[in-house]
Amino acid sequence: MSVFRKLLSLCVAVLCVMSFTACSQSGSSPTDYGFSVQLPESVQENIRYDLSNREVGDETINTINVVYEGETGEANILTFEEMSSAMWEQMQLEGGPLPTELGASEDGRVVVMYPLQSNPYEAGTADADAVDQFVSESSIVTESFQFLQ
Numbered sequence: 001m002s003v004f005r006k007l008l009s010l011c012v013a014v015l016c017v018m019s020f021t022a023c024s025q026s027g028s029s030p031t032d033y034g035f036s037v038q039l040p041e042s043v044q045e046n047i048r049y050d051l052s053n054r055e056v057g058d059e060t061i062n063t064i065n066v067v068y069e070g071e072t073g074e075a076n077i078l079t080f081e082e083m084s085s086a087m088w089e090q091m092q093l094e095g096g097p098l099p100t101e102l103g104a105s106e107d108g109r110v111v112v113m114y115p116l117q118s119n120p121y122e123a124g125t126a127d128a129d130a131v132d133q134f135v136s137e138s139s140i141v142t143e144s145f146q147f148l149q
Helices: 003-020 085-094 126-136 139-144
Strands: 024-026 047-056 059-070 073-084 100-104 109-115
Touching: 059 085, 059 126, 073 085, 073 126, 085 100, 085 109
Parallel strands: none
Antiparallel strands: 024 047, 047 059, 059 073, 073 109, 100 109
Protein backbone atom coordinates (compact mmCIF):
# COMPACT_ATOMS: atom_id res chain seq x y z
CA MET A 1 0.00 0.00 0.00
CA SER A 2 1.44 3.38 -0.96
CA VAL A 3 2.27 6.00 1.65
CA PHE A 4 -0.45 8.23 0.21
CA ARG A 5 -3.12 5.50 0.57
CA LYS A 6 -1.98 4.76 4.14
CA LEU A 7 -2.16 8.45 5.04
CA LEU A 8 -5.57 8.77 3.41
CA SER A 9 -6.82 5.66 5.24
CA LEU A 10 -5.56 7.13 8.50
CA CYS A 11 -7.38 10.41 7.82
CA VAL A 12 -10.62 8.58 7.05
CA ALA A 13 -10.21 6.50 10.22
CA VAL A 14 -9.70 9.66 12.30
CA LEU A 15 -12.83 11.19 10.78
CA CYS A 16 -14.78 8.02 11.53
CA VAL A 17 -13.57 7.98 15.14
CA MET A 18 -14.58 11.62 15.49
CA SER A 19 -18.05 10.86 14.16
CA PHE A 20 -18.40 7.86 16.52
CA THR A 21 -18.07 10.08 19.59
CA ALA A 22 -21.73 11.00 19.25
CA CYS A 23 -24.32 8.25 19.32
CA SER A 24 -26.28 9.85 16.53
CA GLN A 25 -25.63 12.78 14.23
CA SER A 26 -27.82 14.57 11.77
CA GLY A 27 -26.84 16.50 8.67
CA SER A 28 -23.72 14.51 7.83
CA SER A 29 -23.32 12.18 4.87
CA PRO A 30 -22.05 8.74 3.82
CA THR A 31 -18.63 10.29 3.23
CA ASP A 32 -18.28 10.34 7.02
CA TYR A 33 -18.00 6.54 6.79
CA GLY A 34 -15.70 6.49 3.78
CA PHE A 35 -18.03 5.99 0.85
CA SER A 36 -20.23 7.96 -1.50
CA VAL A 37 -23.47 7.35 -3.35
CA GLN A 38 -25.69 9.44 -5.55
CA LEU A 39 -29.39 9.72 -4.79
CA PRO A 40 -32.09 10.32 -7.41
CA GLU A 41 -32.80 14.00 -8.07
CA SER A 42 -36.43 13.54 -7.00
CA VAL A 43 -35.39 13.54 -3.32
CA GLN A 44 -32.02 15.30 -3.18
CA GLU A 45 -33.35 18.63 -1.95
CA ASN A 46 -35.48 17.07 0.77
CA ILE A 47 -33.18 14.60 2.48
CA ARG A 48 -30.94 14.51 5.49
CA TYR A 49 -28.60 11.83 6.75
CA ASP A 50 -28.89 10.54 10.33
CA LEU A 51 -25.73 8.73 11.39
CA SER A 52 -25.49 6.37 14.35
CA ASN A 53 -23.63 3.29 15.45
CA ARG A 54 -24.21 0.27 17.63
CA GLU A 55 -22.04 -2.38 19.18
CA VAL A 56 -22.66 -6.02 18.36
CA GLY A 57 -20.28 -8.08 20.44
CA ASP A 58 -16.90 -6.47 19.91
CA GLU A 59 -17.88 -5.07 16.51
CA THR A 60 -19.26 -1.66 15.56
CA ILE A 61 -21.95 -1.31 12.90
CA ASN A 62 -22.31 2.22 11.55
CA THR A 63 -25.75 3.16 10.26
CA ILE A 64 -26.81 5.94 7.92
CA ASN A 65 -30.53 6.56 7.59
CA VAL A 66 -31.60 8.64 4.60
CA VAL A 67 -34.59 10.64 5.83
CA TYR A 68 -36.97 12.33 3.40
CA GLU A 69 -38.37 15.56 4.86
CA GLY A 70 -41.66 16.02 3.07
CA GLU A 71 -44.56 18.44 3.28
CA THR A 72 -46.58 15.98 5.36
CA GLY A 73 -43.79 14.71 7.60
CA GLU A 74 -40.52 12.84 7.43
CA ALA A 75 -39.76 9.20 6.76
CA ASN A 76 -36.71 6.97 6.49
CA ILE A 77 -36.46 5.94 2.82
CA LEU A 78 -33.11 4.14 2.74
CA THR A 79 -30.60 2.72 5.22
CA PHE A 80 -26.91 1.96 4.79
CA GLU A 81 -24.80 -0.05 7.21
CA GLU A 82 -21.02 -0.12 7.26
CA MET A 83 -19.31 -2.99 9.09
CA SER A 84 -16.37 -5.36 9.07
CA SER A 85 -16.34 -8.17 6.54
CA ALA A 86 -16.36 -10.62 9.46
CA MET A 87 -19.61 -9.10 10.76
CA TRP A 88 -21.14 -9.25 7.27
CA GLU A 89 -20.16 -12.91 6.93
CA GLN A 90 -21.75 -13.61 10.31
CA MET A 91 -24.99 -11.87 9.25
CA GLN A 92 -25.13 -14.01 6.10
CA LEU A 93 -24.65 -17.22 8.07
CA GLU A 94 -27.52 -16.32 10.41
CA GLY A 95 -29.97 -16.44 7.51
CA GLY A 96 -33.14 -14.44 7.13
CA PRO A 97 -33.66 -11.49 4.83
CA LEU A 98 -30.40 -9.83 3.93
CA PRO A 99 -29.67 -6.32 2.73
CA THR A 100 -28.01 -5.66 -0.61
CA GLU A 101 -24.21 -5.65 -0.48
CA LEU A 102 -22.89 -2.53 -2.20
CA GLY A 103 -19.20 -3.22 -1.86
CA ALA A 104 -16.23 -4.37 0.19
CA SER A 105 -13.16 -2.21 0.69
CA GLU A 106 -9.55 -3.29 0.55
CA ASP A 107 -9.28 -2.79 4.30
CA GLY A 108 -12.07 -5.24 5.12
CA ARG A 109 -15.11 -2.98 5.46
CA VAL A 110 -18.46 -3.77 3.84
CA VAL A 111 -21.37 -1.45 3.06
CA VAL A 112 -24.89 -2.84 2.69
CA MET A 113 -28.18 -1.17 1.82
CA TYR A 114 -31.71 -1.76 3.10
CA PRO A 115 -34.08 -0.40 0.44
CA LEU A 116 -37.50 1.07 1.10
CA GLN A 117 -40.15 -1.65 1.49
CA SER A 118 -43.23 0.54 0.91
CA ASN A 119 -44.08 4.20 0.38
CA PRO A 120 -44.82 5.76 3.78
CA TYR A 121 -46.83 8.65 2.31
CA GLU A 122 -50.49 8.80 1.32
CA ALA A 123 -51.04 8.05 -2.36
CA GLY A 124 -51.69 11.10 -4.52
CA THR A 125 -49.61 13.49 -2.37
CA ALA A 126 -46.52 15.28 -3.62
CA ASP A 127 -44.47 13.36 -1.03
CA ALA A 128 -45.79 10.00 -2.25
CA ASP A 129 -45.04 10.97 -5.85
CA ALA A 130 -41.47 12.03 -4.97
CA VAL A 131 -40.82 8.78 -3.08
CA ASP A 132 -42.33 6.71 -5.91
CA GLN A 133 -39.97 8.51 -8.30
CA PHE A 134 -37.09 7.82 -5.90
CA VAL A 135 -37.91 4.08 -5.92
CA SER A 136 -38.16 3.96 -9.71
CA GLU A 137 -34.72 5.62 -10.03
CA SER A 138 -33.07 3.87 -7.07
CA SER A 139 -30.66 1.87 -9.26
CA ILE A 140 -28.55 5.04 -9.36
CA VAL A 141 -27.64 4.34 -5.72
CA THR A 142 -26.09 0.94 -6.42
CA GLU A 143 -24.53 2.12 -9.69
CA SER A 144 -22.87 5.18 -8.12
CA PHE A 145 -21.61 3.53 -4.92
CA GLN A 146 -17.89 3.82 -4.34
CA PHE A 147 -15.43 3.81 -1.48
CA LEU A 148 -13.50 7.04 -1.09
CA GLN A 149 -9.80 6.80 -1.72
